[in-house]
Amino acid sequence: MDFDILDVINEATKEADAFEGHPAADFTIEEKLLYLNGLALVMNADGHIDDTEKEYIRILIKSMNLDESTLDDMVTFAKAPDKDTIQAFFRTFRRRPISQLFLFDALMMTRRDGKVEDKEKAVVDKIADQLEILKGTQQDIFDLFCHIKNRNWQESALYFSCHLLNPDHFKHLLAYHEVEFDALMTETAETRSNRLLDIMKSKLVDSLEWGTFACEGTSQKASLITKEPITLLKAIASSISCSVVMPWLQRMLDRGELRVTKETVYLVQEPEEKVLFEFSNSFFKYEQEANAFYLGSLDYAQKSIGSGEILHAFLRHTNLNYLIEQNDLNNLLILTDSIDVAVSNAGHLPTCDGVQVSAITSGHYFANQGHPNAINEIKGDQVEIRYCNHCSGGHGTQSGICDDKDRRFTKITLSEMLTEHGFYLVK
Helix, strand or coil, X not given: CCCCHHHHXXXXXXXXXXXXXXXXXXXXXXXXXXXXXXXHHHHCCCCCCCHHHHHHHHHHHHHCCCCCCHHHHHHHHHHCCCHHHHHHHHHHHCCCCCHHHHHHHHHHHHCCCCCCCHHHHHHHHHHHHHCCCCHHHHHHHHHHHHHHHCCCHHHHHCCCCCCCCCHXXXXXXXXXXXXXXXXXXXXXXXXHHHHHHHHHHHHHHHHCCEEEEECCCCCCCCCEEECCCECHHHHHHHCCEHHHHHHHHHHHHHCCCEEECCCEEEECCCCCCEEEEEHHHCCEEEXXXXXXXXXXXXXXXXXXXXXXXXXXXXXHHCCCCHHHHCCCHHHHHHHHCCCEECCCECCECCEECCEECCCCCCCCCCCCCCCCXXXXXXXXXXXXXXXXXXCCCCCCCCCECCCHHHEEEEEEEHHHHHHHHCECEEC
16 A cells, blocks of 8 residues: 555545635736735734645635645745835735725634734734725624634624625635525525614714703603704714715625716616716715725715715615605614603703703794794604794793793694604603
């Protein structure tokens, strides 16, 4: 017998030779080599190249259908990286959506030898920043890495949403572990939608300004009140940041559902195209060579996208358009983490930090007639508003309607109040 059975078993059961369907397999030769050069920087970040790290490079080389001799070139580069190649790597992958996958592979590389050195973490963080991967996206990729490493498929699926990571970049990992992607997406659809709502709610609650609530004789069990009236559309627009929308924009672009010109982004749809947004009125930029969106500044990541067509399109594509179409007060209360709408108690108005809240809502006959936000009652789809006919500017710090004999009442639909005028909310 001229072979060793143990060697045969070890060879047959060792780690898979390649990832089937790794997106880098579709790169040009130059892109493949630069991608590996970037990982080689991580491989030697701590000054030591472990065999397990070289093995991961070898797996990726096979995944890209490159000659295995490429591994020797990468080890040589890792030991003596040159500035020109490093600069070429960043030029090639900066702002490109595929940089998400590079960061994932870099995290895999740092864990190959069972420990993460400070220098390795510093190198990975620096590369991610230079690739202009948003901080929130970096955290999402790390979370996904942890879930996949621990084979927590339900949680990992939450990151394969249009507002987080592009699933096309990570499907090969699920296939490697024999997890069926479409079935997992169907199984977790509701959970993923709820996660987006949680993200929206967190941002909106953080953006609201609250003051001390009081209203003489009120039965409302609240201590805080919003400093401004909140409409449903304003609330939802404030809850969606640029960092949430950009992955969705990129996926739409990759699928051919957007068309980009020098100044404008169009939504390709039947029967005709529709303007989604103008670059001059947004925080987004576009790099033609990479066919990729990016932010004009990383500081814009948490900026809200506003209430234009881009908001409505995003809500439609995430099946959350019901939030604005239903005009449901409960949706507003849930999103803002509020318990109720501030209402008056007989002749007493609610106050914020000791000052009555009485927004003058222009455009209606009662707008300049006192207290249009002195809500007397909400019943069904009707809001009953109490005002005194002669007070056009409110009462300053007074909390009561000045002349109870002059009180007037009018009604407005709940939908109209939610969309045009807004409510002061309490919690």
